Amino acid sequence: VQLQASGGGLVQPGGSLRLSCTGSGFTFDRYVVGWFRQVPGKEREFVARITRSGSSTKYLRSVEGRFTVSRDNTKNTAYLQMNSLRIEDTAVYYCGAGPQTADSLVYYYRLDTYDYWGQGTLVTVSS
Numbered sequence: 001v002q003l004q005a006s007g008g009g010l011v012q013p014g015g016s017l018r019l020s021c022t023g024s025g026f027t028f029d030r031y032v033v034g035w036f037r038q039v040p041g042k043e044r045e046f047v048a049r050i051t052r053s054g055s056s057t058k059y060l061r062s063v064e065g066r067f068t069v070s071r072d073n074t075k076n077t078a079y080l081q082m083n084s085l086r087i088e089d090t091a092v093y094y095c096g097a098g099p100q101t102a103d104s105l106v107y108y109y110r111l112d113t114y115d116y117w118g119q120g121t122l123v124t125v126s127s
Contacts (some may be wrong), residue, residue, distance in 0.1 A: 001025035005095045008121030019080040021095030029073040032100045035080045037091035046109035052100045085125045092120040
């Protein structure tokens with residue numbers, strides 16, 4: 001089982017990046033995918049979640065309207081499109097995958113909802 005996050009980099013404030021999260025070794029389209037981020041000294045925080053079909057999404061309030069989560073199950077890949085990036089969006093971004101259950105739909109913001117994690121990709125927003 002592997003979850004591979006990629007697409008991070010250095011971008012100026014107001015810029016855009018698209019992160020990818022590709023799964024292998026498990027049935028990707030049966031899993032909810034969540035995006036989280038972490039800065040040194042702080043806990044990993046929820047950013048966005050997408051259900052297995054892509055029909056439902058959730059966002060951290062501070063990224064709503066700027067970030068969009070999507071997925072392409074034919075490619076076993078989920079995406080996080082990040083627009084209008086701010087300095088405070090700087091973090092290591094992680095994707096997680098967990099089986100879609102009644103609890104996972106409610107507790108989408110909890111780390112233990114997700115069984116598999118990618119290695120993280122660094123996003124730096126700086127002028």
